[in-house]
Amino acid sequence: MHRRRRTAFLLSAALVTAAPLLSACGNDAHPGAAAVVGGDRITVSQLENRVNEVRSAQRAATTGEAQYEQAIAKSGGLTRDTLHGMVLDRVLHQAAQDAGVTVTRKEVQSFRGDLEKQAGDAKALEVAWLQQYGVAPERLDDNLRVQIEAQKLAAALGTDTSQPAFWKALSEASKKMDVDLNPRYGDWDVEKSSRVDAKLPWLREVTSSGSKETA
Template structure:
Protein backbone atom coordinates (compact mmCIF):
# COMPACT_ATOMS: atom_id res chain seq x y z
CA UNK A 1 0.00 0.00 0.00
CA UNK A 2 2.87 2.37 0.84
CA UNK A 3 4.39 1.69 -2.56
CA UNK A 4 1.08 2.48 -4.25
CA UNK A 5 0.75 5.78 -2.36
CA UNK A 6 4.32 6.70 -3.24
CA UNK A 7 3.64 5.86 -6.89
CA UNK A 8 0.55 8.03 -6.98
CA UNK A 9 2.40 10.91 -5.38
CA UNK A 10 5.20 10.76 -7.95
CA UNK A 11 2.76 10.99 -10.85
CA UNK A 12 1.16 14.19 -9.68
CA UNK A 13 4.52 15.82 -9.18
CA UNK A 14 6.48 14.73 -12.20
CA UNK A 15 3.82 15.61 -14.75
CA UNK A 16 4.51 19.27 -13.96
CA UNK A 17 8.24 18.99 -13.38
CA UNK A 18 10.73 21.16 -15.27
CA UNK A 19 13.40 20.00 -17.63
CA UNK A 20 16.85 19.58 -16.20
CA UNK A 21 20.06 21.52 -16.66
CA UNK A 22 21.12 23.85 -19.38
CA UNK A 23 21.76 23.30 -23.03
CA UNK A 24 25.19 24.12 -24.35
CA UNK A 25 25.88 25.92 -27.60
CA UNK A 26 28.66 23.70 -28.96
CA UNK A 27 27.92 22.73 -32.56
CA UNK A 28 27.55 19.00 -33.25
CA UNK A 29 26.95 18.48 -36.98
CA UNK A 30 24.34 15.79 -37.59
CA UNK A 31 23.46 15.52 -33.91
CA UNK A 32 20.04 16.19 -32.47
CA UNK A 33 21.54 16.06 -28.99
CA UNK A 34 24.69 15.06 -27.15
CA UNK A 35 24.27 13.56 -23.69
CA UNK A 36 27.63 12.79 -22.11
CA UNK A 37 29.38 10.45 -24.55
CA UNK A 38 26.08 9.51 -26.19
CA UNK A 39 25.33 11.22 -29.49
CA UNK A 40 21.71 11.11 -30.62
CA UNK A 41 21.80 11.74 -34.35
CA UNK A 42 19.10 13.44 -36.36
CA UNK A 43 18.77 10.20 -38.34
CA UNK A 44 18.18 8.21 -35.13
CA UNK A 45 15.58 10.69 -33.97
CA UNK A 46 13.81 10.64 -37.32
CA UNK A 47 13.82 6.85 -37.16
CA UNK A 48 12.04 6.93 -33.80
CA UNK A 49 9.52 9.45 -35.06
CA UNK A 50 8.85 7.32 -38.14
CA UNK A 51 8.23 4.30 -35.89
CA UNK A 52 5.57 6.24 -34.05
CA UNK A 53 3.95 7.59 -37.19
CA UNK A 54 3.86 4.09 -38.69
CA UNK A 55 2.23 2.74 -35.54
CA UNK A 56 -0.30 5.56 -35.54
CA UNK A 57 -1.13 4.84 -39.16
CA UNK A 58 -1.61 1.15 -38.41
CA UNK A 59 -3.84 1.91 -35.43
CA UNK A 60 -6.05 4.37 -37.31
CA UNK A 61 -9.27 3.12 -38.88
CA UNK A 62 -9.09 5.69 -41.65
CA UNK A 63 -7.10 8.68 -42.86
CA UNK A 64 -9.18 11.12 -40.83
CA UNK A 65 -8.34 9.33 -37.60
CA UNK A 66 -4.67 9.20 -38.56
CA UNK A 67 -4.59 12.93 -39.28
CA UNK A 68 -6.20 13.55 -35.90
CA UNK A 69 -3.42 11.55 -34.26
CA UNK A 70 -0.81 13.52 -36.18
CA UNK A 71 -2.44 16.78 -35.12
CA UNK A 72 -2.39 15.75 -31.45
CA UNK A 73 1.33 15.02 -31.73
CA UNK A 74 2.39 17.95 -33.87
CA UNK A 75 5.54 18.48 -31.78
CA UNK A 76 6.48 14.80 -31.98
CA UNK A 77 10.10 15.30 -33.05
CA UNK A 78 10.84 17.72 -30.23
CA UNK A 79 8.95 15.72 -27.62
CA UNK A 80 10.60 12.47 -28.68
CA UNK A 81 14.07 13.99 -28.45
CA UNK A 82 13.40 15.49 -25.03
CA UNK A 83 12.12 12.11 -23.86
CA UNK A 84 15.23 10.36 -25.16
CA UNK A 85 17.47 12.85 -23.38
CA UNK A 86 15.50 12.72 -20.15
CA UNK A 87 15.65 8.92 -20.16
CA UNK A 88 19.43 9.10 -20.39
CA UNK A 89 19.58 11.58 -17.54
CA UNK A 90 17.51 9.20 -15.43
CA UNK A 91 19.87 6.34 -16.36
CA UNK A 92 22.83 8.37 -15.10
CA UNK A 93 21.10 9.31 -11.85
CA UNK A 94 20.08 5.70 -11.27
CA UNK A 95 23.61 4.48 -11.96
CA UNK A 96 25.03 7.03 -9.54
CA UNK A 97 22.59 5.79 -6.90
CA UNK A 98 23.47 2.13 -7.51
CA UNK A 99 20.06 1.34 -8.98
CA UNK A 100 19.56 -1.45 -11.49
CA UNK A 101 16.51 -2.92 -13.21
CA UNK A 102 16.01 -6.58 -14.09
CA UNK A 103 13.92 -8.14 -16.82
CA UNK A 104 11.77 -9.64 -14.10
CA UNK A 105 11.03 -6.13 -12.76
CA UNK A 106 9.84 -5.06 -16.19
CA UNK A 107 7.79 -8.18 -16.75
CA UNK A 108 6.03 -7.79 -13.41
CA UNK A 109 5.00 -4.26 -14.29
CA UNK A 110 3.89 -5.28 -17.77
CA UNK A 111 1.82 -8.15 -16.40
CA UNK A 112 0.07 -5.85 -13.95
CA UNK A 113 -0.68 -3.25 -16.60
CA UNK A 114 -1.83 -5.83 -19.15
CA UNK A 115 -4.28 -7.23 -16.63
CA UNK A 116 -5.79 -3.81 -16.13
CA UNK A 117 -5.81 -2.94 -19.81
CA UNK A 118 -7.30 -6.30 -20.74
CA UNK A 119 -4.52 -7.49 -23.03
CA UNK A 120 -1.02 -6.78 -24.26
CA UNK A 121 -2.49 -5.23 -27.39
CA UNK A 122 -4.66 -2.88 -25.34
CA UNK A 123 -1.66 -1.79 -23.27
CA UNK A 124 0.37 -1.09 -26.41
CA UNK A 125 -2.53 0.92 -27.83
CA UNK A 126 -2.80 2.98 -24.63
CA UNK A 127 0.92 3.79 -24.61
CA UNK A 128 0.77 4.80 -28.27
CA UNK A 129 -2.32 6.94 -27.78
CA UNK A 130 -1.28 8.70 -24.57
CA UNK A 131 2.49 8.88 -24.86
CA UNK A 132 3.42 8.36 -28.49
CA UNK A 133 5.35 5.18 -27.69
CA UNK A 134 5.50 2.65 -30.52
CA UNK A 135 4.52 -0.91 -29.50
CA UNK A 136 8.07 -2.17 -30.01
CA UNK A 137 9.31 0.38 -27.44
CA UNK A 138 6.79 -0.25 -24.65
CA UNK A 139 9.07 -2.56 -22.69
CA UNK A 140 11.81 0.08 -22.82
CA UNK A 141 9.30 2.58 -21.47
CA UNK A 142 8.27 0.25 -18.66
CA UNK A 143 11.90 -0.35 -17.77
CA UNK A 144 12.41 3.38 -17.38
CA UNK A 145 9.30 3.59 -15.21
CA UNK A 146 10.67 0.93 -12.87
CA UNK A 147 14.05 2.66 -12.84
CA UNK A 148 12.49 5.93 -11.69
CA UNK A 149 10.57 4.14 -8.95
CA UNK A 150 13.72 2.42 -7.72
CA UNK A 151 15.70 5.65 -7.83
CA UNK A 152 13.15 7.39 -5.62
CA UNK A 153 13.34 4.50 -3.18
CA UNK A 154 17.16 4.49 -3.19
CA UNK A 155 17.22 8.21 -2.48
CA UNK A 156 14.75 7.80 0.35
CA UNK A 157 12.61 10.33 -1.49
CA UNK A 158 9.09 10.32 -0.12
CA UNK A 159 7.24 11.70 -3.10
CA UNK A 160 4.27 12.65 -0.96
CA UNK A 161 6.38 15.50 0.43
CA UNK A 162 7.96 18.60 -1.05
CA UNK A 163 11.30 17.52 0.39
CA UNK A 164 11.07 14.13 -1.31
CA UNK A 165 10.23 15.66 -4.64
CA UNK A 166 13.13 18.09 -4.31
CA UNK A 167 15.49 15.22 -3.48
CA UNK A 168 14.43 13.25 -6.53
CA UNK A 169 14.77 16.14 -8.97
CA UNK A 170 18.00 17.32 -7.41
CA UNK A 171 19.52 13.94 -8.27
CA UNK A 172 18.34 14.21 -11.87
CA UNK A 173 19.52 17.79 -12.03
CA UNK A 174 23.00 16.75 -10.93
CA UNK A 175 23.03 13.93 -13.46
CA UNK A 176 21.99 16.34 -16.19
CA UNK A 177 24.75 18.74 -15.21
CA UNK A 178 27.35 15.97 -15.14
CA UNK A 179 26.30 14.81 -18.60
CA UNK A 180 26.57 18.31 -20.11
CA UNK A 181 23.36 17.90 -22.08
CA UNK A 182 23.56 19.77 -25.39
CA UNK A 183 20.54 20.03 -27.69
CA UNK A 184 20.51 21.13 -31.28
CA UNK A 185 18.67 24.50 -31.12
CA UNK A 186 16.36 23.18 -33.80
CA UNK A 187 14.69 21.10 -31.08
CA UNK A 188 14.54 23.71 -28.37
CA UNK A 189 16.62 24.21 -25.23
CA UNK A 190 17.39 22.13 -22.18
CA UNK A 191 16.64 24.53 -19.35
CA UNK A 192 15.88 23.71 -15.74
CA UNK A 193 13.94 26.93 -15.33
CA UNK A 194 11.32 26.11 -17.95
CA UNK A 195 8.69 23.41 -18.06
CA UNK A 196 7.98 21.54 -21.27
CA UNK A 197 4.97 19.79 -22.77
CA UNK A 198 7.10 16.67 -23.01
CA UNK A 199 6.79 16.28 -19.24
CA UNK A 200 3.18 15.24 -19.65
CA UNK A 201 3.96 12.98 -22.61
CA UNK A 202 6.80 10.95 -21.15
CA UNK A 203 5.47 7.68 -19.69
CA UNK A 204 7.82 7.30 -16.77
CA UNK A 205 7.14 10.82 -15.57
CA UNK A 206 3.43 10.13 -15.24
CA UNK A 207 3.35 6.40 -14.74
CA UNK A 208 6.25 5.97 -12.36
CA UNK A 209 4.01 7.38 -9.71
CA UNK A 210 1.01 5.26 -10.58
CA UNK A 211 2.25 2.04 -12.20
CA UNK A 212 -1.10 0.37 -11.67
CA UNK A 213 -2.95 2.99 -13.70
CA UNK A 214 -3.35 2.28 -17.39
CA UNK A 215 -4.21 5.39 -19.42
CA UNK A 216 -7.44 5.09 -21.37
CA UNK A 217 -7.26 5.60 -25.09
CA UNK A 218 -9.40 8.46 -26.34
Protein backbone atom coordinates (compact mmCIF):
# COMPACT_ATOMS: atom_id res chain seq x y z
CA MET A 1 0.00 0.00 0.00
CA HIS A 2 1.43 3.30 -1.06
CA ARG A 3 1.92 5.89 1.63
CA ARG A 4 0.36 8.52 -0.62
CA ARG A 5 -2.91 6.57 -0.58
CA ARG A 6 -2.78 6.24 3.19
CA THR A 7 -2.08 9.92 3.75
CA ALA A 8 -4.17 11.38 0.97
CA PHE A 9 -7.15 13.34 2.29
CA LEU A 10 -8.71 10.41 4.06
CA LEU A 11 -6.84 8.37 6.60
CA SER A 12 -9.49 5.77 7.23
CA ALA A 13 -11.87 3.82 5.04
CA ALA A 14 -10.32 5.48 2.03
CA LEU A 15 -8.88 2.32 0.64
CA VAL A 16 -11.05 0.28 -1.62
CA THR A 17 -10.00 -2.85 -3.39
CA ALA A 18 -12.72 -6.66 -4.04
CA ALA A 19 -12.27 -9.61 -2.11
CA PRO A 20 -15.44 -11.36 -1.12
CA LEU A 21 -16.58 -10.98 2.45
CA LEU A 22 -14.76 -13.55 4.57
CA SER A 23 -16.81 -15.21 7.26
CA ALA A 24 -13.86 -15.61 9.57
CA CYS A 25 -14.28 -17.46 12.82
CA GLY A 26 -11.22 -15.88 14.41
CA ASN A 27 -7.78 -17.20 15.25
CA ASP A 28 -7.00 -19.56 18.12
CA ALA A 29 -5.91 -16.77 20.44
CA HIS A 30 -8.97 -14.60 19.83
CA PRO A 31 -11.99 -16.64 18.65
CA GLY A 32 -14.48 -14.56 16.71
CA ALA A 33 -12.13 -11.57 16.46
CA ALA A 34 -11.06 -9.96 13.22
CA ALA A 35 -8.49 -7.99 15.21
CA VAL A 36 -7.51 -7.11 18.77
CA VAL A 37 -6.30 -3.55 19.33
CA GLY A 38 -5.15 -2.40 22.73
CA GLY A 39 -6.90 -5.37 24.29
CA ASP A 40 -10.22 -4.48 22.62
CA ARG A 41 -11.72 -6.90 20.11
CA ILE A 42 -12.99 -5.90 16.69
CA THR A 43 -15.29 -8.84 16.09
CA VAL A 44 -15.95 -10.45 12.74
CA SER A 45 -19.59 -9.47 13.21
CA GLN A 46 -18.67 -5.80 13.70
CA LEU A 47 -16.51 -5.90 10.58
CA GLU A 48 -19.24 -7.55 8.52
CA ASN A 49 -21.75 -4.95 9.71
CA ARG A 50 -19.46 -2.14 8.57
CA VAL A 51 -19.04 -3.75 5.16
CA ASN A 52 -22.79 -4.32 4.87
CA GLU A 53 -23.39 -0.65 5.64
CA VAL A 54 -21.28 0.32 2.65
CA ARG A 55 -22.88 -2.27 0.37
CA SER A 56 -26.38 -1.15 1.39
CA ALA A 57 -25.48 2.48 0.75
CA GLN A 58 -24.00 1.56 -2.63
CA ARG A 59 -27.16 -0.25 -3.63
CA ALA A 60 -29.32 2.69 -2.54
CA ALA A 61 -27.13 5.10 -4.51
CA THR A 62 -27.19 3.09 -7.74
CA THR A 63 -29.86 2.37 -10.32
CA GLY A 64 -30.17 -1.22 -11.45
CA GLU A 65 -28.11 -4.32 -10.85
CA ALA A 66 -25.49 -3.49 -13.47
CA GLN A 67 -24.65 -0.15 -11.85
CA TYR A 68 -24.52 -1.81 -8.43
CA GLU A 69 -22.16 -4.49 -9.69
CA GLN A 70 -19.96 -1.75 -11.15
CA ALA A 71 -19.86 -0.03 -7.75
CA ILE A 72 -18.82 -3.30 -6.13
CA ALA A 73 -16.09 -3.80 -8.72
CA LYS A 74 -14.68 -0.38 -7.88
CA SER A 75 -14.58 -1.20 -4.19
CA GLY A 76 -12.92 -4.56 -4.21
CA GLY A 77 -11.14 -5.82 -1.09
CA LEU A 78 -13.65 -3.85 0.94
CA THR A 79 -13.55 -6.21 3.90
CA ARG A 80 -9.79 -6.00 4.41
CA ASP A 81 -9.71 -2.28 3.75
CA THR A 82 -12.56 -1.67 6.17
CA LEU A 83 -10.69 -3.57 8.86
CA HIS A 84 -7.57 -1.54 8.05
CA GLY A 85 -9.57 1.63 8.65
CA MET A 86 -11.12 0.37 11.88
CA VAL A 87 -7.69 -0.51 13.27
CA LEU A 88 -5.98 2.64 12.02
CA ASP A 89 -8.69 4.82 13.54
CA ARG A 90 -7.91 3.34 16.95
CA VAL A 91 -4.16 3.68 16.48
CA LEU A 92 -4.52 7.30 15.40
CA HIS A 93 -6.77 8.06 18.36
CA GLN A 94 -4.17 6.60 20.72
CA ALA A 95 -1.42 8.67 19.11
CA ALA A 96 -3.61 11.78 19.40
CA GLN A 97 -4.31 11.08 23.07
CA ASP A 98 -0.61 10.63 23.72
CA ALA A 99 -0.01 14.05 22.17
CA GLY A 100 -2.85 15.68 24.10
CA VAL A 101 -4.94 16.19 20.96
CA THR A 102 -8.74 16.28 21.17
CA VAL A 103 -11.50 16.95 18.64
CA THR A 104 -14.83 18.57 19.51
CA ARG A 105 -18.22 17.93 17.95
CA LYS A 106 -18.31 21.60 16.93
CA GLU A 107 -15.10 21.14 14.93
CA VAL A 108 -16.58 18.13 13.15
CA GLN A 109 -19.80 19.96 12.29
CA SER A 110 -17.91 23.01 11.06
CA PHE A 111 -15.67 20.84 8.88
CA ARG A 112 -18.67 18.98 7.52
CA GLY A 113 -20.45 22.23 6.75
CA ASP A 114 -17.48 23.48 4.73
CA LEU A 115 -17.31 20.23 2.78
CA GLU A 116 -21.05 20.25 2.09
CA LYS A 117 -20.72 23.72 0.57
CA GLN A 118 -17.89 22.49 -1.64
CA ALA A 119 -19.84 19.40 -2.69
CA GLY A 120 -23.10 21.27 -3.27
CA ASP A 121 -25.20 19.91 -0.42
CA ALA A 122 -25.24 17.25 2.31
CA LYS A 123 -26.45 14.46 0.00
CA ALA A 124 -23.77 15.21 -2.57
CA LEU A 125 -21.09 15.00 0.12
CA GLU A 126 -22.40 11.65 1.35
CA VAL A 127 -22.41 10.24 -2.18
CA ALA A 128 -18.91 11.55 -2.85
CA TRP A 129 -17.52 9.98 0.34
CA LEU A 130 -19.26 6.71 -0.45
CA GLN A 131 -18.01 6.54 -4.03
CA GLN A 132 -14.48 7.79 -3.44
CA TYR A 133 -13.68 6.44 0.00
CA GLY A 134 -16.13 3.67 0.79
CA VAL A 135 -17.60 5.53 3.76
CA ALA A 136 -21.27 4.85 4.50
CA PRO A 137 -23.37 7.99 5.22
CA GLU A 138 -23.92 6.98 8.86
CA ARG A 139 -20.13 6.86 9.36
CA LEU A 140 -19.37 10.21 7.75
CA ASP A 141 -19.07 12.24 10.96
CA ASP A 142 -16.82 9.59 12.49
CA ASN A 143 -14.63 9.69 9.42
CA LEU A 144 -14.40 13.47 9.44
CA ARG A 145 -13.42 13.35 13.10
CA VAL A 146 -10.53 11.09 12.11
CA GLN A 147 -9.40 13.58 9.48
CA ILE A 148 -9.40 16.46 11.94
CA GLU A 149 -7.63 14.35 14.54
CA ALA A 150 -4.91 13.47 12.03
CA GLN A 151 -4.39 17.09 11.04
CA LYS A 152 -4.29 18.31 14.65
CA LEU A 153 -1.88 15.52 15.61
CA ALA A 154 0.42 16.48 12.76
CA ALA A 155 0.26 20.12 13.81
CA ALA A 156 1.06 19.18 17.41
CA LEU A 157 4.09 17.30 16.15
CA GLY A 158 5.17 20.25 14.01
CA THR A 159 4.82 18.27 10.80
CA ASP A 160 2.14 17.08 8.35
CA THR A 161 0.54 13.72 7.60
CA SER A 162 2.93 12.92 4.77
CA GLN A 163 6.08 13.22 6.87
CA PRO A 164 7.99 10.50 8.77
CA ALA A 165 7.44 12.20 12.15
CA PHE A 166 3.69 11.74 11.83
CA TRP A 167 3.95 8.07 10.89
CA LYS A 168 6.51 7.50 13.62
CA ALA A 169 3.89 8.62 16.14
CA LEU A 170 1.42 6.14 14.68
CA SER A 171 4.05 3.42 14.73
CA GLU A 172 4.69 4.05 18.42
CA ALA A 173 0.95 3.90 19.07
CA SER A 174 0.72 0.62 17.12
CA LYS A 175 3.44 -0.88 19.30
CA LYS A 176 1.76 0.38 22.45
CA MET A 177 -1.58 -1.13 21.44
CA ASP A 178 -0.10 -4.46 20.35
CA VAL A 179 -2.28 -4.78 17.24
CA ASP A 180 -3.11 -8.40 16.46
CA LEU A 181 -4.97 -9.23 13.24
CA ASN A 182 -6.69 -12.50 12.50
CA PRO A 183 -4.28 -14.06 9.92
CA ARG A 184 -7.22 -14.51 7.57
CA TYR A 185 -7.23 -10.74 7.12
CA GLY A 186 -3.46 -10.27 6.97
CA ASP A 187 -0.85 -8.86 9.35
CA TRP A 188 -0.35 -5.43 10.89
CA ASP A 189 2.91 -3.74 9.89
CA VAL A 190 3.79 -1.80 13.03
CA GLU A 191 6.41 0.38 11.37
CA LYS A 192 4.03 1.48 8.62
CA SER A 193 0.84 1.31 10.71
CA SER A 194 -0.76 -0.57 7.87
CA ARG A 195 -2.45 -3.86 7.14
CA VAL A 196 -0.44 -6.14 4.87
CA ASP A 197 -1.31 -9.49 3.34
CA ALA A 198 -0.13 -12.33 5.52
CA LYS A 199 2.51 -14.69 4.19
CA LEU A 200 1.09 -18.01 5.25
CA PRO A 201 3.15 -21.16 4.51
CA TRP A 202 0.02 -23.30 4.13
CA LEU A 203 -1.37 -20.86 1.57
CA ARG A 204 1.79 -21.07 -0.53
CA GLU A 205 1.69 -24.85 -0.33
CA VAL A 206 -1.91 -25.02 -1.49
CA THR A 207 -1.24 -22.56 -4.30
CA SER A 208 1.84 -24.47 -5.38
CA SER A 209 -0.01 -27.78 -5.27
CA GLY A 210 -2.85 -26.36 -7.28
CA SER A 211 -0.45 -25.06 -9.93
CA LYS A 212 1.13 -28.49 -10.32
CA GLU A 213 -2.23 -30.17 -10.75
CA THR A 214 -3.28 -27.81 -13.49
CA ALA A 215 0.07 -27.83 -15.29
